[in-house]
Each structure stands twice: as C-alpha cells, then as structure tokens.
Amino acid sequence: MKVIVVGGGAAGMMAAYAAASYGCDVTLLEKNEKLGKKIYITGKGRCNFTNACDVEDLFQNVVSNPKFMYSAFYSFTNQQVMDFVADHGTPYKVERGERVFPVSDHASDVTGAFQRALKSVGVKIMLNTEVKGLRVQDGVICGVDTVDGPMEAERVIVCTGGLSYPTTGSTGDGVRFAEKLGHSIATLRPALVPMNTKEDYIPAMQGLSLKNVELTIYHGKKKLYDEFGEMLFTHFGVSGPLCLSASSRVGKYLDDASLQAEIDLKPKLDKDTLDQRLLREFKGNENKNISNVLGSLLPKKMIPVFMEILEFAEDKKINSVTVEERNEIIRLLKHFPFTIVSLRSFKEAIVTQGGVSVKEINPSTMESKLVEGLYFAGEVLDIDCYTGGFNLQVAWSTGYLAGMCAAS
Numbered sequence: 001m002k003v004i005v006v007g008g009g010a011a012g013m014m015a016a017y018a019a020a021s022y023g024c025d026v027t028l029l030e031k032n033e034k035l036g037k038k039i040y041i042t043g044k045g046r047c048n049f050t051n052a053c054d055v056e057d058l059f060q061n062v063v064s065n066p067k068f069m070y071s072a073f074y075s076f077t078n079q080q081v082m083d084f085v086a087d088h089g090t091p092y093k094v095e096r097g098e099r100v101f102p103v104s105d106h107a108s109d110v111t112g113a114f115q116r117a118l119k120s121v122g123v124k125i126m127l128n129t130e131v132k133g134l135r136v137q138d139g140v141i142c143g144v145d146t147v148d149g150p151m152e153a154e155r156v157i158v159c160t161g162g163l164s165y166p167t168t169g170s171t172g173d174g175v176r177f178a179e180k181l182g183h184s185i186a187t188l189r190p191a192l193v194p195m196n197t198k199e200d201y202i203p204a205m206q207g208l209s210l211k212n213v214e215l216t217i218y219h220g221k222k223k224l225y226d227e228f229g230e231m232l233f234t235h236f237g238v239s240g241p242l243c244l245s246a247s248s249r250v251g252k253y254l255d256d257a258s259l260q261a262e263i264d265l266k267p268k269l270d271k272d273t274l275d276q277r278l279l280r281e282f283k284g285n286e287n288k289n290i291s292n293v294l295g296s297l298l299p300k301k302m303i304p305v306f307m308e309i310l311e312f313a314e315d316k317k318i319n320s321v322t323v324e325e326r327n328e329i330i331r332l333l334k335h336f337p338f339t340i341v342s343l344r345s346f347k348e349a350i351v352t353q354g355g356v357s358v359k360e361i362n363p364s365t366m367e368s369k370l371v372e373g374l375y376f377a378g379e380v381l382d383i384d385c386y387t388g389g390f391n392l393q394v395a396w397s398t399g400y401l402a403g404m405c406a407a408s
C-alpha cells in the first residue's frame, strides 16, 4: 500500500512510523527544512511529550471532543508513547503533575527518537516539500499536488497541525484542504493563550505573578471558569497557567462580548477571618498610612492599585478607615475585578481550538467519512487539551491510529 503523510510534526511522524511498521510504502512530506520544528520549542525546549496519568484521566484534560479520542487513546496509550521514545534511545522522566520529559531535558532528543524510528521502518522523508492540494477521484483519494508536481498514493494522512506559532510551519493548510473537499470546519481560535484586558491598572502590575489565587470568569451571571493556581500580569493583560487554561474555556464567548473576571487573593481565608486579620494589623498602627499596612496582605505592586480602586488618598491614615471602608478592602481582596476583552493572537497560542470537524471523521480509524482513503491526525482536527503533555499525546495517538488503519 502506497501511503503519503502530509506534515512531519508529531502526528505525521507517528502516522508515518505506524503505516510503515504495518508494511506500507510510506513517504513523509514536510515543507520545512527539518522534521518536528514545533517539537523543539515545546515544554520550554524540554518537550513535555506526554502525561503519565491513568489513561482514563487523559479524557478530562481534553477540552474539545474528548469522547472522539476514545479509540485513539486506547490504540496508542501514554505508556506506549513513553516506551516508544525510550526504546528508540531517549530515556524519560516523570515530573510534577505527571508531566513526562526526556531525561536530557532536550526536546531534540524526542525528535531524535522519531527520526531513528522512521529510519528503522524505511519511511522515505522528503523535506522542503510543500503540499499544495489533495487529489481525489470519484470520492477516493489518489494522491497529492506538491510544489514539485503531483504524487500518487492509495492513502493520504493529513497531519499539517493547526494555526498556532505559524513560524513552525503550522499555517492551516490541512484545514483548507479539508474544507475544499466539503469537510465542515469548527471555528478556529487561539487557545492556551494569554488574554487582553481593559483596565489600565492591569498593565501597571506587569511582571507580578500571583500564586495560590482563585480566578473566576463570568459571562453575565453565568460562571464560565473557576480554578485555583498561578497567574501573571503583563503589559497587555493576563497570562500564566490559570489564564492559559481559562482561555481554552472562555475563548468562544469573547467572539462577541467582554467577560468579567475576579481574583480571590485570599481563597483560604473567609471574610470574618480577613476582618480579624485587618483589625490585628491596624491595632497599634493607628497613625500609620494604610498603604503601609496593606503591604502585609498584598504584593507591593498591587498596593497603589488597591489605593486607586478604593479611592484612598496616598497618605490616608489607619485611624480614618471606616467600617465600610474596611469592608471594601475585604471585598477587593476576595473579588479583585478586571475585564477580559479578547484573546491574544495565534502567534502566541500554544494550540489551536477548532479545525476539521470530528463529525465527519471516523473515530475508530481517523478516516474521512467524505473521501475514501483520506485520514486526518493531530492538531488539524477539532481537538485541543490543557497543558501537561496532553496535546502531544493527542498527536501521537491519532497519528498512530491513522497510520495503522491506513495500512489495512
């Protein structure tokens, strides 16, 4: 069986390996000068290539279409990925949150394992070869058109990725090919991406990172997101793990509305406990400036912001703070407000949400339901996950399943 795999990223390398190991004559076409260009920048250059959680727990980390992943995750599990990488010369280690990395901390060693694997099963690799379109005859795939001319194949697996970090080669080509053949495309949006905010006081705190806070995001009265963790203020808005995960949940609501958000800066303390704490801090300091006392409750960069929102004069003394004002301080500590206006661009997004709709893809094989012999795998599909190695696991699992099924 002659198989062409379009795109030599994570999903494409795995698909090519699987198809070749099941006996196919496989050609892997990659438009870049090397394979897996995005892999080099994953996990801050260390490549968090999967997550060592129970297979069952993979599903709750998939944001879009977790059920579609059932066959794929079980056809090539996270343990199989770890074994695969280790068997091809790259030992791995498991870190906090079950995140899996190469022992060397070099993403290039993950790509290295795949290059050795591809060689071992005889995959033909053509670099600097951009695919311009798919060739279909009477509803059956018959090849691709490349920059250098047409190429024939009985099966084609499209693994061109999404739209994020386009400099790595992920420019949405596969989505366009699919659309041209009649596939529905779920709206494409940046995900795991920082967010722009409205208020001037947010950029005033740029560089400040908050740990152990609770972030809640509302659409009107509806609570869209509510999690604990770490976040960061930037010159344009908010980032950090909590906000990146939030972006995957709330992105679609930002298409036509701004969203109200609030931070509980003291999630472990209730209002009464906070009040008692404030009173303790105030005692014996009645003639001091309130801004000095706030320093025991807040990071330094937040103090001027609190003073501004509370409309306190810079030299306001503790002895002038009324009960209502004390309640206002507590309210702000528990409900620090800001407005999210939009997502940042694909250039800064770790993944793409949306893509080739899974409704027209067979979840047991990854084959198109519209064109015989055409398969899709990886981020080109409408699947995205939280951080932790899950997005690459989707690429490996769907790539393996597509490659294996293309061979049959």
Ligand SMILES: Cc1cc2nc3c(=O)[nH]c(=O)nc-3n(C[C@H](O)[C@H](O)[C@H](O)COP(=O)(O)OP(=O)(O)OC[C@H]3O[C@@H](n4cnc5c(N)ncnc54)[C@H](O)[C@@H]3O)c2cc1C
Binding pocket: 006, 007, 008, 009, 010, 011, 012, 029, 030, 031, 032, 035, 036, 037, 038, 039, 041, 042, 043, 044, 047, 048, 049, 050, 129, 130, 131, 132, 159, 160, 161, 162, 164, 165, 168, 169, 170, 171, 172, 173, 174, 349, 350, 351, 377, 378, 379, 380, 388, 389, 390, 391, 392, 393, 395
């Ligand atoms: C900064 C960053 C850090 C990340 N860190 C992690 C992490 O630590 N763990 C994790 O699980 N996920 C991480 N991700 C997400 C993960 O990298 C992607 O989800 C994954 O690479 C998707 O794999 P893919 O093979 O589907 O697509 P891609 O990796 O995007 O590969 C697609 C390939 O297809 C090629 N291509 C595209 N069009 C054509 C064409 N027309 N002809 C020929 N070739 C073509 C591209 O050049 C590219 O090589 C990170 C992403 C980014 C941007």
